[in-house]
Amino acid sequence: MMKIETDRLILRPLGTQDFEAFYSYSSVSENMTYMIFGPYTPESARGFLEICEKWWKDQPPKIYEFAVMLKESDKMIGNCGLYLDGESRNTGMLGWCTHRDYWNHGYATEFVEALLKFGFEELKLHRIHAECNADNIASARVMEHVGMRREGHFIKNRFDRVGDQKMWYSEFFYGILRDEYLGL
Numbered sequence: 001m002m003k004i005e006t007d008r009l010i011l012r013p014l015g016t017q018d019f020e021a022f023y024s025y026s027s028v029s030e031n032m033t034y035m036i037f038g039p040y041t042p043e044s045a046r047g048f049l050e051i052c053e054k055w056w057k058d059q060p061p062k063i064y065e066f067a068v069m070l071k072e073s074d075k076m077i078g079n080c081g082l083y084l085d086g087e088s089r090n091t092g093m094l095g096w097c098t099h100r101d102y103w104n105h106g107y108a109t110e111f112v113e114a115l116l117k118f119g120f121e122e123l124k125l126h127r128i129h130a131e132c133n134a135d136n137i138a139s140a141r142v143m144e145h146v147g148m149r150r151e152g153h154f155i156k157n158r159f160d161r162v163g164d165q166k167m168w169y170s171e172f173f174y175g176i177l178r179d180e181y182l183g184l
Contacts, residue, residue, distance in 0.1 A: 002056075004066070004118055008108050011066035015053045016081050019046060021076035025099035029164060034136040035097060036160045064118075066109050068098070076143050077102040080111050082119050092119050094130040096139075108142045116146060117151045127177050133162065134170035140175070147181065148174040 003078040004011040007079035014022070023045045025031045032038035038049065049102065055063040077099035085091045094115055098108050119125045132139040146149070159168050 002064075004114050006114050008071055009107065009114070010069040010071055010074075011080065011111060011114060012069065013052070014049065015056070015069040016049045018047065018076055018079075021067075022049060025078065026097065028100070031097070031100045033132040033163050034139070038137070045101050052106045057061060066111075067098075068107065075139045077107060078111075080115060082115050083128055084124075084125075084164065086121075089125040089127075089131065090125055092123070092125050094128060104137065108139075109145045112142055116176065116181060120178045125178060127175055128181075129173065129175040131171050131173045134172050135162075140172050140174075143172075143174040146176075148176045152176045 003011060022038065023042060026038050026040040026045055026048075027042075029039050032040075035047075038044075051064075055061055055065060062084045063081060064083075067076050068078040068080055069076055076099075077130060080096035081094070083093045083095065085093060093114060096108060096112065106117060116128060118153070119128050128148075129151075130139075130143055130148065134140075140150075150172055153170065154173065154179045155170045156168040158171055160166060162169050
């Protein structure tokens, strides 16, 4: 089984064995405010975890969706992923969701750094990017802390769910090149 370790975390493939922990945060509106999916029902949570298991069966995977585990307790505190955009582009997109009880402890910065290292050093990607709702200041800060640059601020460019309603909202777009990451 694939595993990525940091000082405090272990990232391992997300799957159906993670239902209880995944559902504990993905079903909570506050936790999913800025996510374009959720809050999950038990059925939709199980469905997503089943899809994750299928993604991991691709060789090599095109979507790497990880459970984020605390090393000290083996407790799942979130999930994160690296989604490859296609061979011709040699780029990937980051995404993550952390249980609200673990916000503001530096965990997201730690696992995003691990995803960048994996993407650039193992997968040899040329570029990694991410986006967030412009009101999601915490996610924007994570991207800035790991060295990503804000490449765009699109004003009311997406119509999707925010909290419990659908609306137009603005997004920040961030990116980093392999050469920048490696300091070349």
